[in-house]
Amino acid sequence: MAHFSYRGRSAAGKEVKGEIEANNLDLAVEALMRQGVIPLKVSAKKQASGLNVDVSSLLNRPIALEPLVIFCRQMYSLTKAGVPLLRAIRGLSQSTTHKLLAQTLDKVHYDLTNGRNFSSALRSHPRVFSELFVSMIAVGESTGRLEEALLQLANYFEQEMETRRRIKSAMRYPIFVLSAIFIALVVLNLKVIPQFSSMFSKFGMDLPLPTKILIGMSNFFVNYWYWMIASMIAFALGMRMWIGTTTGRERWDLWRLKVPIVGDIVNRAQLSRFSRSFSLMLKAGVPLNQSIQLSAEALGNRFLENRLIGMKTAIEAGSSMTVTASNSGVFTPLVQQMIAVGEETGQIDELLLEVADFYDREVDYDLKTLTARIEPILLAIVAGMVLLLALGIFLPMWDMLDIARGA
Structure with a gap:
């Protein structure tokens, strides 16, 4: 079994840190949830040897806001049109030009086919989907208003992009x-x-x-x-x-x-x-x-x-x-x-x-x-x-x- 280090919040709201054993990242997250810990960051524990290096994690930076905005807009249109979630995720994973997002959506599609819900599948990829993003999707799922949550996220990320663009322009x-x-x-x-x-x-x-x-x-x-x-x-x-x-x-x-x-x-x-x-x-x-x-x-x-x-x-x-x-x-x-x-x-x-x-x-x-x-x-x-x-x-x-x- 693999060792994972985690940082999260207990039911009382206190920050907790530690290690947990699980076969993969998804099972580690589920085990923490069963223990009453809301995971904020879960990552595989590095081995003592310096030879085991995840090269892809070094090359792939956290995703920018623009691909997320496009993803939210497309998912909003597809879910509003009544397209099944599995088909929508599969189609977006094949059409997106962002390599990290495409790989992530493929994994999310695999998790969905194995019975996991949408928010739980997204939570396994913190480099792409933040905790705020996942919480919004979870609420949208539970209330049956997933398309509204996606639209709100798209508007939020667009506003964030505009603010960053203005700051960069002024500092140039x-x-x-x-x-x-x-x-x-x-x-x-x-x-x-x-x-x-x-x-x-x-x-x-x-x-x-x-x-x-x-x-x-x-x-x-x-x-x-x-x-x-x-x-x-x-x-x-x-x-x-x-x-x-x-x-x-x-x-x-x-x-x-x-x-x-x-x-x-x-x-x-x-x-x-x-x-x-x-x-x-x-x-x-x-x-x-x-x-x-x-x-x-x-x-x-x-x-x-x-x-x-x-x-x-x-x-x-x-x-x-x-x-x-x-x-x-x-x-x-x-x-x-x-x-x-x-x-x-x-x-x-x-x-x-x-x-x-x-x-x-x-x-x-x-x-x-x-x-x-x-x-x-x-x-x-x-x-x-x-x-x-x-x-x-x-x-x-x-x-x-x-x-x-x-x-």
């Missing part, structure tokens, strides 16, 4: 400018400044401070460039290991939210995603505490996840959602008021959609003005470089001209 210009600055620094320090340095050294003159700074930087680049590359690689690996720890991950995610200018945009985008997924699950009939749990874990931000799961714990202890939202320190006062109104009127799912739209509008405005806010900083960096370069090169040249005239 700053990244391009910073990359150009970095390349210019490398070329100047390795090629340009050494030429002037050799010329100035022939005259044996006392160099001004800006020139000494430029020559010192250039000498460091020329003589220790390999140490710089090694240090950057070591730093990147060290950061990756630190972020892999529980404390490091939470502090890193908190820092991402505190970065000047950009951090506030990331924070609002994350809260928009949480509000929209939370509303989506409430509309589908997922229990409140489970909706908060799954929506928080779908954020990919450990700091916000812990704060939002704290809301779930407080609600289970008897507190109202309005009070827990206020105590979390995550939402703005206006959003807290909207949550309070939604809780009083029993339309919390509708008000959460309003909250998501509110955050989306703020993110959209911030992204439109992002370039204007970052440009002064970039101009100041470029101006500082040009000033230092001009002073470092022209000041000694002027001194050389004065010496030549005096001679």
Whole structure:
């Protein structure tokens, strides 16, 4: 039997980790469910030998949102038209151009033919179908409204794609400018400044401070460039290991939210995603505490996840959602008021959609003005470089001209 490591939630909502023996991944998931553990991640335990490497898992990255949107749209149309589930899955597995999705749908079709239900078959493939996705499908199956769940998921993923596209578009210009600055620094320090340095050294003159700074930087680049590359690689690996720890991950995610200018945009985008997924699950009939749990874990931000799961714990202890939202320190006062109104009127799912739209509008405005806010900083960096370069090169040249005239 194979050994599987797992991470999940107990019936009390606490995070549990451990190992379990089973013949395959599906049986491991079913065994955990029988034990009262909701599995969040189940993976085969690596052997001690480094020879057994799953090459396909290294080459196949987690699926992007676009194939999921297409899959949801197609499945919605097929189920609404009355096409049997097995035939729909088989047809989509043959027509999709995404290799990982096609392989996954083939396995899902095999599981369905062996008697497993749709959501259970999807849960065996966490790289493709998230826990939020599976929970929505499970609710749709149990209520007989699978096509509605698929349509809601398609709309949710489309909104998520649009938000990511806007953020990438807004960050393209700053990244391009910073990359150009970095390349210019490398070329100047390795090629340009050494030429002037050799010329100035022939005259044996006392160099001004800006020139000494430029020559010192250039000498460091020329003589220790390999140490710089090694240090950057070591730093990147060290950061990756630190972020892999529980404390490091939470502090890193908190820092991402505190970065000047950009951090506030990331924070609002994350809260928009949480509000929209939370509303989506409430509309589908997922229990409140489970909706908060799954929506928080779908954020990919450990700091916000812990704060939002704290809301779930407080609600289970008897507190109202309005009070827990206020105590979390995550939402703005206006959003807290909207949550309070939604809780009083029993339309919390509708008000959460309003909250998501509110955050989306703020993110959209911030992204439109992002370039204007970052440009002064970039101009100041470029101006500082040009000033230092001009002073470092022209000041000694002027001194050389004065010496030549005096001679």
